[in-house]
Amino acid sequence: MARRASWQEYQKEIAADKYYYARSCIRQNFFPGSEKAFLDILSNDLGVDIFDDPLHTSCTGIGYHSDVVPLETIMTVVARQFALMAEAGYENFISSCITSFGIYNEVLSTWEEFPETEERTRRYLKEATGRELVKPRSIAHTSDIMFYHREAIARKAKRRLVNVHTGEPLKVVEHIGCHYAKIFPKSGIGGSEFPYVLAGMIEAWGGDVVDYPERRHCCGFGFRNYLVQANRGSSIANSHKKLESMAPYKPDFIVANCPGCTMFLDKWQYAIAEMDGTTYGANGKGIPVLTYEEMAGLVLGYDPWELGMQFHQVDVEPLLDKLGVEYNPEAKYLGVGGKYIGKPADAAVNCAEQRRLYEIRR
Amino acid sequence: MRNINFGYGISRPRVINMDNNDLRKSNAIIAEMPELQACIGCGSCTASCTAGNLTDFNFRKLHTSVRRGEYKGAYEELSKCMLCGKCRLVCPRGINTRGLVMLIKRKLGDF
Amino acid sequence: MAYRVVIVGGGAAGMQTALELKSRGIEPIIVERDIELGGKARGWHKLFPSFTPAGDIMQPIAQRVKDEHIRCFYGQEVIGIASDGVTLRSEERIPADAVVVATGFTLFDAHRKQEYGYGLYDNVITSVDLERMMNGGRVTLTDGSEPKRIAILHCVGSRDEKVGQKHCSKVCCITGVKQAIELKQMFPTADVFNFYMDIRMFGPGYEELYREAQEKYNVHFVRGRISEAAETINKRIQIKAEDTLTGRPLRMTVDMLVLLVGMSANYDNPTLAASAGLPLAPNGYFKANDSFLGVVRSQQEGIFFAGTVTAPKSLADTLAEASLTASAVDQYLKNKYNAK
Numbered sequence: 123m124a125r126r127a128s129w130q131e132y133q134k135e136i137a138a139d140k141y142y143y144a145r146s147c148i149r150q151n152f153f154p155g156s157e158k159a160f161l162d163i164l165s166n167d168l169g170v171d172i173f174d175d176p177l178h179t180s181c182t183g184i185g186y187h188s189d190v191v192p193l194e195t196i197m198t199v200v201a202r203q204f205a206l207m208a209e210a211g212y213e214n215f216i217s218s219c220i221t222s223f224g225i226y227n228e229v230l231s232t233w234e235e236f237p238e239t240e241e242r243t244r245r246y247l248k249e250a251t252g253r254e255l256v257k258p259r260s261i262a263h264t265s266d267i268m269f270y271h272r273e274a275i276a277r278k279a280k281r282r283l284v285n286v287h288t289g290e291p292l293k294v295v296e297h298i299g300c301h302y303a304k305i306f307p308k309s310g311i312g313g314s315e316f317p318y319v320l321a322g323m324i325e326a327w328g329g330d331v332v333d334y335p336e337r338r339h340c341c342g343f344g345f346r347n348y349l350v351q352a353n354r355g356s357s358i359a360n361s362h363k364k365l366e367s368m369a370p371y372k373p374d375f376i377v378a379n380c381p382g383c384t385m386f387l388d389k390w391q392y393a394i395a396e397m398d399g400t401t402y403g404a405n406g407k408g409i410p411v412l413t414y415e416e417m418a419g420l421v422l423g424y425d426p427w428e429l430g431m432q433f434h435q436v437d438v439e440p441l442l443d444k445l446g447v448e449y450n451p452e453a454k455y456l457g458v459g460g461k462y463i464g465k466p467a468d469a470a471v472n473c474a475e476q477r478r479l480y481e482i483r484r
Numbered sequence: 485m486r487n488i489n490f491g492y493g494i495s496r497p498r499v500i501n502m503d504n505n506d507l508r509k510s511n512a513i514i515a516e517m518p519e520l521q522a523c524i525g526c527g528s529c530t531a532s533c534t535a536g537n538l539t540d541f542n543f544r545k546l547h548t549s550v551r552r553g554e555y556k557g558a559y560e561e562l563s564k565c566m567l568c569g570k571c572r573l574v575c576p577r578g579i580n581t582r583g584l585v586m587l588i589k590r591k592l593g594d595f
Numbered sequence: 596m597a598y599r600v601v602i603v604g605g606g607a608a609g610m611q612t613a614l615e616l617k618s619r620g621i622e623p624i625i626v627e628r629d630i631e632l633g634g635k636a637r638g639w640h641k642l643f644p645s646f647t648p649a650g651d652i653m654q655p656i657a658q659r660v661k662d663e664h665i666r667c668f669y670g671q672e673v674i675g676i677a678s679d680g681v682t683l684r685s686e687e688r689i690p691a692d693a694v695v696v697a698t699g700f701t702l703f704d705a706h707r708k709q710e711y712g713y714g715l716y717d718n719v720i721t722s723v724d725l726e727r728m729m730n731g732g733r734v735t736l737t738d739g740s741e742p743k744r745i746a747i748l749h750c751v752g753s754r755d756e757k758v759g760q761k762h763c764s765k766v767c768c769i770t771g772v773k774q775a776i777e778l779k780q781m782f783p784t785a786d787v788f789n790f791y792m793d794i795r796m797f798g799p800g801y802e803e804l805y806r807e808a809q810e811k812y813n814v815h816f817v818r819g820r821i822s823e824a825a826e827t828i829n830k831r832i833q834i835k836a837e838d839t840l841t842g843r844p845l846r847m848t849v850d851m852l853v854l855l856v857g858m859s860a861n862y863d864n865p866t867l868a869a870s871a872g873l874p875l876a877p878n879g880y881f882k883a884n885d886s887f888l889g890v891v892r893s894q895q896e897g898i899f900f901a902g903t904v905t906a907p908k909s910l911a912d913t914l915a916e917a918s919l920t921a922s923a924v925d926q927y928l929k930n931k932y933n934a935k
Binding site: 313315316333334336337371 | 710715823
């Protein structure tokens with residue numbers, strides 16, 4: 123992918139500092155460590171101003187895409203988030219979720235194209251909450267922000283995305299959420315065909331980006347397609363297609379910037395393994411799936427369990443070993459204060475077999 | 485691998501996968517009737533088809549699928565043809581469509 | 596003294612117009628941006644539908660231009676046109692009694708259709724690249740081996756609003772048929788698939804050639820646009836399309852993907868048109884005075900068109916139009932100066 127310079131044709135303005143942070147519903151539940159890591163990396167490692175506002179809510183995007191939240195409602199919810207941002211004294215809105223990022227862009231653009239919808243939303247917001255809509259100066263996804271600061275992170279790196287045993291760069295599959303740039307190609311770094319937002323991080327931190335045939339394909343998340351059990355066959359089939367396509371490249375890990383993609387590329391590996399016995403990792407187990415915050419966190423020397431990597435379906439230990447990350451295997455399922463948080467049953471995609479401290483204790 | 489009932493499976497793609505399809509039978513059909521490749525997909529055969537007006541038999545689609553190496557069910561489907569020969573009269577490319585019905589059945593057998 | 600006509604552009608249209616004017620006793624001057632004459636047809640291998648080597652047509656024309664001692668300016672860009680002459684980038688002005696705009700077209704830049712990976716993946720080439728390879732006498736994959744399965748995609752940069760190309764480029768369909776046959780002649784055991792939206796065989800002998808490609812050469816025609824191309828681990832190209840005649844998605848891996856690039860209006864058409872107060876058609880080409888009797892006339896007296904500057908055309912149509920242009924210029928000059 124090094125030959126590709128076309129991403130430079132797609133540039134958007136990304137604010138350098140003073141961010142208003144909007145969280146993701148899925149990530150708070152499935153990757154809570156990633157959102158915390160994002161805040162820690164920005165505030166502590168990079169020293170930029172980022173505001174995590176307890177007042178903001180879900181963008182209701184999942185409900186909207188599943189036909190249970192009407193357009194007027196989601197526009198008003200979005201308007202409220204923007205109003206909260208302005209009240210907090212910020213104007214750079216950053217979203218942790220790709221679905222939300224798509225929603226924010228779509229709503230702003232709808233207001234632009236159909237000014238009467240903006241007027242109506244202002245009225246609803248005022249009536250419902252007494253707040254005033256102030257549109258953000260910039261909108262970015264949090265992966266854009268990490269991309270923007272990738273060189274600064276590289277300068278502070280404790281390690282690079284390199285196999286410490288072989289000295290070879292790690293082979294990384296990057297997966298971009300559909301609503302990052304497929305709705306508005308210009309809203310994404312690198313456009314929709316060859317997004318560079320994650321590839322840029324991987325390259326800056328020493329890894330090799332894998333360009334495999336189904337790289338651009340959707341993970342199959344699709345809202346209705348996983349919410350309704352009868353439809354999940356088509357959801358998993360899409361991840362299946364991607365995994366089949368990437369496996370010959372023997373990737374060391376997958377990194378995604380979308381909450382749903384990260385979840386499904388990880389968890390569908392479990393389901394596929396249990397359904398037809400197929401695993402995709404070179405070691406006969408699963409391929410670890412990381413968030414970009416986890417990738418950045420490992421590069422910066424964060425503890426994997428602090429990053430919440432024990433929440434993954436596919437064990438990350440083989441990757442940690444390749445990276446030379448020192449970690450305490452016994453602490454994997456110990457939460458705050460050493461409290462045992464429970465552990466998943468063994469599965470075909472997993473590989474950690476050692477007896478753990480908590481198992482001895484029990 | 486355990487027997488877990490997920491309530492769903494991995495849906496099979498309905499894509500025509502030309503990397504997996506075996507084109508030998510298709511090539512044999514085309515070799516015997518090269519003018520079949522001259523089909524321009526006009527649909528006259530299907531429009532005039534006695535059987536196609538009563539069932540979902542679609543001759544244009546069927547022989548196109550066969551040419552792509554999709555043979556499954558073709559023989560059985562072709563049994564719907566009443567061999568009236570109207571399709572051959574209307575074909576603007578002069579393809580012996582009636583003969584083609586028999587040719588495909590003969591080459592494929594009950595695939 | 597002979598009337599003097601400046602012809603902007605020394606491609607097929609410009610050269611042929613110059614020769615026709617000269618034979619009518621008018622003095623043509625060709626202003627060419629490049630350092631030599633010939634335009635886009637230079638370096639083309641063979642011409643549809645007869646497989647005539649392009650050089651057999653173009654070289655005699657260029658030779659006649661030389662033999663007739665037609666004045667040519669090379670490496671000179673025209674930035675302004677008027678009925679009484681043209682202005683060069685060097686600010687030099689060449690006065691004339693009439694001007695012929697024969698600046699042709701710009702090849703659609705296949706990089707702009709990013710989903711096909713041109714310039715990124717080995718063995719994704721354009722129709723122009725293929726002509727150059729054939730001219731060089733050898734068509735191979737980048738590793739030097741022979742392709743066993745080839746896909747040819749029609750309408751790259753044509754009929755595609757995503758890249759601002761609403762028009763049909765007219766010549767790509769027949770070029771695709773011609774190149775498919777040439778590839779089958781070179782590689783008889785290879786499978787060649789043409790992916791098309793509509794097959795537009797508008798010229799004499801074209802439909803016959805299409806049928807020959809289908810029936811004699813067993814070229815597979817699939818009605819459906821390739822939606823994306825990606826490189827596989829062994830450097831082949833995976834493509835996706837819909838086989839619209841069966842109503843199902845279709846995918847396959849090929850060794851070579853040929854993109855039939857269309858014709859774009861020149862990027863400097865707006866400034867050139869504005870300099871003369873001439874309108875452009877919505878697709879960016881110069882707008883002819885009318886579609887029937889005024890196809891080589893502009894809406895300004897004394898400014899004429901020849902060739903693909905007004906719309907995509909085949910080389911045959913371009914050469915035929917050049918005679919028409921010369922006749923229209925001749926008539927204009929006669930009317931203008933006889934009236935004095």
